[in-house]
Amino acid sequence: MADTDQLSAVFSALADPTRRAILAELTERDATVSELTAPLPISMPAVSRHLKVLEHASLISRSRAGKWRVCRLEAASMRDAADWIERYRRFWDASLDRLDAHLAAVQAADDASHRAGPAGHPDEEQQ
Template identity: 60%
Template sequence: MATDQLSLIFAALADPTRRAILARLSEGEATVGELAEPFEISLPAISRHLKVLEGAGLITRSKSAQWRTSRLSAEPLREVAAYMEKYRRFWDSSLDRLDEHVKRIQRERLK
């Protein structure tokens, strides 16, 4: 069963460790060891997280001599933002209606 790119991205973003790795990579490229520093998990576990992020297109990895670095690839996040934008309009409308309802209740209590 083929998985669409948006599903891969959301699956990758579902894990807090992977989100933290992306946040770190937004500051610049890093090695596996550097990415592992704030976590109490093994280097192989970090490598597995990186494979998921790479598979979703959220990072690119390169090898130079003995160092393997990872770099954020933000383009797939634009696809997520475009998808979420459709729902932002719904949320804004719902929140506007809720705000009006709260104001109406407050006015009625002041009477």
């Protein structure tokens, strides 16, 4: 599935701190490879390959401007990642509620203490 691959490419690209730094830089302004390399502690070939990864994930685009190659942020594919993660929102939004439920369950188990299987453990009620 191309969709899955694209998502993997985006998450994979975002997994590297250097690449996230590059993306952050590009939110300020478009930049050449030299400009992007300057603040980083690595060589230009290394940066060039990071850019290749970012481009492959459609997170940036590159164009020639005379002698230079200008990089531009293309956040469209980041939206896919955001949308994917978004489906989990309720699982962290509701974490406090779930904690309450969990504590209540433990309390209940303490009172009635007998149940099928191993007692006193944090499941039986979820979601």
